[in-house]
Amino acid sequence: MEEQEYEPLIVGFLCNWCSYAGADLAGTSRIQYPPNIRVIRVMCSGMVHPNLVINALTKGADGVLMCGCHPGDCHYLEGNLIAEKRAEAIDLMLEDFGLEPERFRLEWVSASEGDKFARVVKEMTDALKQLGPSPYKT
Amino acid sequence: MEQPEQPAETPGETEEQPPETPAEPGSEDLRIGVFVCHCGTNIGGFVDVPSVVEYTKTLPDVVFATGNLYSCAEDGLASIRDAIKEHKLNRVIVASCTPRTHGPLFQGVCEEAGLNKYLFEFANIREQCSWVHMKEKEEATEKAKDLVRSAVAKAALLVPQEEMKVDVVPRSLVIGGGVAGLSAALSLAGQRFDVHLVEKESELGGFTRNLNSLYLGEKSAEETIKPLIDRVMSHENITVHLNSQVGDVSGFIGNFDTTIVSNGSSQEVKVGTIIIATGALEYLPDGLYGYGMYDNVVTLTEFEILCKSHKLPKVNKVAFIQCVGSRGQDKSYCSRICCVISIKNALYLTEKYAELMGDDGAERVEVGVSVPEIASRRRRRRRMAVAEGAGAPAAAPMGGPEITIFNRDVMTYGANHEVYYNEAREKRIRFVRYTPENRPKVTQEGDKLAVTYYHETLKTERKLLADMVVLATPLVAPPDAAKLSKMLKVPIGRDGFFLEAHVKLRPIDFATDGIFVCGTARGPADITESVAQGLGTASRAAIPMARGFIQAEAILAQVDPQICTGCGTCVANCPYGAIRMTEEGVAEVLAAACKGCGCCGATCPEKAITMMNYTDDQLLAQGRSILQGAL
Amino acid sequence: MAEFEPKIIGFLCNWCSYAGADLAGVSRYQYPPDIRIIRVMCSARVDPMIVLTLFKEGADGILIGGCHIGDCHYISGNYHTEKRVYVVKKLMEKAGLEVERFRLEWISASEGEKFAKTVTEFTEKIMELGPSKVGEDPELTNRMGAAVDASLDFRIRSLLGHEVGMIENGNVYGETKTEEEMRNIIDIAIEDEFRRSLILGVTSSKPASAKELSQIANLPTERIVEHIATLRQKNLLAIDHVDGMTPYYVALRVGGD
């Protein structure tokens, strides 16, 4: 990449039942958002090991977005609540790794919230542009 | 599709150092030369040419501008040629008369100087300026400047174009083996072109095979067409496909890919031209005048079949009713030939009466049911039971038949037909006029058919008891014409007949090049006319095949397949069938068929079509340049 | 004050009208010098977008000359021209630009006199109307912008492109549509798409509420709300902010940025 404008790279973990479906709906509705995210489908947001997030961030991802079902909607009863607790832990870890809190975000996106998914990606992309590249980026 | 030939541009110069590639529009290397013509005093007398020249020099990208006394004179042309070379001009503008007459001349000069002729642009400052504003020299000069500026704006955006030649396959497909198709096929074969003749029936001859006698002819219909059929069948250049239909057609003039389907098997044939001679059918007047209800009510063609097969029952009083189902009764049109055919048959019956009614050994039968040809025609259509005892032949007294022709107008057009009409009257055939408000009515009365009619002169209702009623019905387009029309992308009119390109000047052409129509496929016609049209289409079709190639237009529509989504709007718009959908589902312009009108581009919903040499950018640049006003 | 010199552009088809204009010259029929001619091969080449764009950029009058119906060199081109002219006029009407500024005339190659007469009349008409207000009047300019956008709309263009065919040859179900039916269909499309273009045009520079848009577009607010729904479905419009209970909409620039 050249000196021009820096394009952040976001790794997304989307739960299969709500958020991935919501991201699909953004597509079906042709809601445009910046092409900076790469989505990894997981069955539940509760499946995402904190190490995965930290790995991604320390290997050069500018941000990690984790999306799950709204509380109460989890396909696995309460996986998303576990993810939420874990997110708090991840936030703490970010500090240890010298990373800004904006680099990790947990959002609830339901299957009918295509627009919300698009908005979240756009907001996060904008925020990461402001923030500049990840210090781990080689 | 065969590969088009390489463009024929300046073949001699390929060896030399090629001229500098013209700069891309908008690049800094534009070098525009402008030649402003005095045209003697035609322009110079009203437009201040030197000031136009000076003004022109101030325009962007103009590197050379000069005046010429007569640009079109040999020295003028030479100066243009020299200037192109000397100043390395890559766009040339002549401001003088009209491109319609002088465009090709100056384009030629550009080519001689190694410049693609589509990099030439004209400004018409004579016909559309000096000559029409002779009293307003100042304004005329201003206008001339505007026109030159507008031409410069366009020239800056011109791109070189190439002309294409497309080979023509010297083979023709004739669809329909009636007299029209037979004549066309024979004529083409005689000119040494291969012909594939497709006939859906098992025999050639078409509608004529139904007929008995022919008017103005000595021989019977059968005898008349037999030699034609024989010659076609035996001609080495004609391949006859009986029991066959055209399954599919794609391609364009010179290169049509057609599929001929015969008895389930299909064959691919590549042809250069196509002639439609699919003919017409007789209208069956179900429910009119007792047709289908009373056996002895027959159509004209059925009457001929009866005569021809010697199955005419004993009849003495015969009534012909004209315009049955035509001229507004169902079909709106006049079927052109029925009047003369009714007269023909009336005369035939009169002349051959003794023979037809005599004891010639032929079985006298009930008409509708026992004559297989007619029975099968009717079976499907019969909806009402035959009245009991109907149709029993009456014992006709010997002597002569009494024939009445009920008509609205006797349309025996042309010299020969009128003679016929007079003859009929001499033979005491009665002509009774009726109006559409008071049509005759046919009912069964005992063993006779009662024709009740209103006598226009006597102003009373009269009744005629007839043994047989013959209905003159129109020719109608066959139902499969619509399918063929879709396949070939040529139009049919409201009545289902094929619609020619121009009613007056191109009566047997279609807008789509390479496809022609003749005979009753394009509307009612008699045999003479059908043959004439058949021969006409043969000669039209021969032109491109004889030349062997088509020079395609260079100013073509171009589809950007990246933008096109395949909505098909352009296909619906193109008068020439020159746009088709590719397998990828995007539009493609058939260079050989496109005429460059630009109709497609102006409505392309995706703006995926560019009309070369008249692009949106170019037209807008011209328009905007005009709006700028003098600087 | 300088005398008004109208800017009139003529699009003439090569085969009839341009030749007719030439004949006017050859015959020395004099006419006012304000017209500037652009030659096209067929009058059907003139995209409604081009006419509207030039009006939007200040043309005082535009004349299209084509062959008489039935005489078109390209068989049916002028028939299409007629339909396109209708769309242009409709959009001018919606935008509030005098439709008299646009004229279609059939002029054959032999009608030099008619050409001169047409131009004379047309120039007089334009003189009478005075200079185009486009550019001066920002609202008119906005509306003309919407007219140009609408002329590029897929829906209008595709309907326009199918109009003749559906009248002449019938639709995919083999039914022929009458001129009137097609005109109704196209009228609805023009109305819809013009309003939508206008909404997008207005909101691309400044967020606006449905009520404001209603005033600008001179259309009942309930209709505006329907158009807003359609535009939001297409993801062309979004709520910028809500002031009190009133949402303000902003046009979305198509694309990720």
Place this chain on the structure above:
Amino acid sequence: MAEPVGAVMVIGGGISGMQSSLDLANSGFKVYLVERGPSIGGVMSQLDKTFPTNDCAMCIMAPKLVETGRHENIELITNAEVEMIDGRAGNFLVTLKKYPRRINEETCTGCGVCAEKCPTEAIDEFNEGLKHRKAVYVRYPQSVPLVYMIDREKCIGCGICEGECKAGAIEYDEKEKILEINVGSIVLSPGSSKFDPSVRSEYGYGIFKNVLTSLEFERMLSATGPHLGTVVRPSDGDIPKKIAWIQCVGSRDKAKGNSYCSAVCCMYSLKEAIIAKEHFQGIEPTIFFMDMRAYGKDFEKYYIRAEDEAGVRFVRSRVSGVEEDPETKDLTVSYVENGEVVDETFNMVVLSIAMNAPEEAEILSHRLGFKLNIHKFVKAGLFEPLDTTKPGIFVGGAFAGPKDIPGTVAEASGAAARAANVIATSRDSLTKKKEYPAEIDVSEQEPRIGVFVCHCGINIGSVVDVPAVVEYAKTLPNVVYADENLFTCSDDTQTKMKEIINEQKLNRVIVASCSPRTHEPLFQETCRQAGLNQYLFEMANIRDQCSWVHMHEKEEATEKSKDLVRMVVAKSALLDPLQKSKLPVTKSALVIGGGLSGMTAASGLADQGFDVHLVEREKELGGNLRRIQHLLSDVDPQKKLEEIISKVKDNPKVNLHIGSKIEKIEGRIGNFTTTLEGGETIEHGVVIVATGGVEHKPTEYLYGENPNVMTQLEFEEKLTKGEIDLEKSNKIAMIQCVGSRNEERPNCSRICCSEAVKNALKIKEKNPDAEVYVLYKDIRTYGFNEDYFQEASEKGVLFVRYDDDNTPIVNPGQNGLEITLKDPVLDEVLRINADLLILSVPVLPQPDSEDVGRMLKVPLTKDNFFLEAHMKLRPVDFATEGVFLCGLAHGPKFVDESIAQACGAVARAATVLSKDEIEIEPTISHVVDENCDGCAYCIEPCPYDAITLIEYMKNGSVKKTVDVDESACKGCGCCQATCPKEGIFIWKFKLDQLNAMIDACLGVA
């Protein structure tokens, strides 16, 4: 008699029809699901959220939609109607007329380009006319089947879609088709229709722009609705500040609408009010109602929350009219409050419109030969709630009477059970099982990856440079084959794919196209058919999440596609072939509880040929029904009870364990072992919990002190025994909500209002001159019972309202009981001297529910009723598989509701029992014994309690480790993410697989 046909026709594809179809197809029957419209989903697909959980309707429904659409034994027949029917139960010949869709269902890929380009706009019925759709359309974006349809009425026939459709699916000349289908039984589930509120002209619907129906408002709220979830006034686009809901529009309205109560409107209005407020805080909702009928499970809590938390204002008053201010288009609502007419201005009015019988009710009844009731719903009996009057034809959902989604789903399952009953002997006769070639062993092979990149017509190809992605894919490690397809999902491409897999010896397959949510099963199927393990398949979503969302950044979209492919390739190389493990099923059921529900369930299962163990701890069968003496119907409950009991007793398949208590239940779906007190053990494959409930014993109102104070059930018993003389005791008062709707038990007990009405009518029947007072908070005679409430009012029963601030005071007086009550409407004190006081008390759960819950590891609600797996869509299931629920154990309900639910439990249980073995998804957790040190961190997060800590001897020492119950694990992966030592993982989502994706994404190979 000939064997019955092993197929069922389900008519109507809403949530009810889908549930019936799935239950039947999953228990061995072929199903023809006939839908009038172009896609299934019914009214539920139009809803935004659902009460009382505020679940997103589409989110919870979509999996059922997809499963129905893809089920190999459900044949979807859309755009079709029943023409006629022949034959009898067991063998019907149904003639269907299928209307043309004009788009080929096989070839349409649902890409939507046709609709995008269609130049003709039409009113969008799915969005209740609040927006436009095109003349070629799908009903909603998640439609099943996802096949577009041409609206012939609106289509002008321009032909553009034909050109745009790259799949060549447009067929303008498609004609009507007649289909003849043989089935053994029929389930009717055509749903309901909407009441037309313009009939009630005083509300101005159709004239005033800002008066909407509740369904219109529902669409407004929906994120896929006309304004993407923003509620705006149609008149001017403003967000309405004050919104009024007017209840009972067309319901409880004999004059112009329906006499019955529509049963759902109170709740959906609460929901709409809450959600509207959630969407925009500034909204002030007001609900005008007569009685707030929050009678269902946890509904009352929802009602309380609406008032307390969401600030919904409730006005108990019938609105007399709505007027519009012509300037502002605001609406003035006139109503009576405290005896005075009040005019209040609102910005929007929502009419809670009634549920009518489906439009086609009469035609269906005529063509199929079953009878309707006076409301044009299906005529059914109280004890046969799912049977129509014609044998072999059954009814599910709203066609049997207005009801909410859980009721519908339970009934739909029940109708499936009834339908299966007829044809149980032909189970598995018409269903197909797919045959697959032997699986290729890839364990020793190096990865050979094939990548198929899809153009999806122009959906991907016009944005992403597909050939470039293909070329790029070829350069990736392990990729031995890459190519592009126009439509990868088309039939011909699938065939081609199979050939390529074999030719190229591929052992990993990747398709880069659309969403795995919709298409993964299809491609997995293709892999299986090619002999490749289906878990070696992966997808890259370069359409929904790339080309469609970056349409104007072609280069970036191409780059992103390459990245996505690279990521999936990286994962693919690490995939393992997985096998579904199979557990044998013990084909018998345990039913706990011998009341009405339990007996219905037991005989239902037995009738389908399964062995049943019915355990009842009392000495006698019958449960609460034994106490019920009369019903709101002519049926004699005791006679019916006898019939039911003898049916159970006479059935050889039912093993009765009367007077037995269960000591413990062990095992899991397919294989339970239950031990009874006394040591008898029972082996069974499923459990149905039908433990019932008990009547609450009140402490208030002199109950237990004064002999003339009794509960409704006691009254019934005494009346039947002749202990009460109504000639003497002719002043009778009833108090509702005694022990319910209070702090301790906030919920409503659902049935007491109707019971009170029932007994009041009984009293009036015996002594028309008796004075009967019913003191109530809200009269909740929902559904058709409203008619009885009206009847009681007409017969002179006096209904007097009280509220929590003014509860009745009962004192023993000289002339019987002295009851004083302050009437909140008239603001005067009412005194009643009653001979008898009857208390309407709630149904309580069995006191030992907790024990049963613990034994079965199933949860309870706060009220100690059993908690089903999902309030809306799994009303008779537990989250624990193989355990089902019905009757009062689930919550208070009527006889017919209990029976319907019991039948529902039968159908659900039959889906398990009909199988010889159950398959378990292999994408579940797996313990890595070497890494696991038994720290047990993973046990607590597991939502399914599927992990246990175990110890065993290894190399002479105790090794701690965890064990995963495969049949309980659902594969959510919470354990994997919790484990600090990589000691447990989820197949197909292993950490190294996910890490490989991250590395590939970041380019750090």
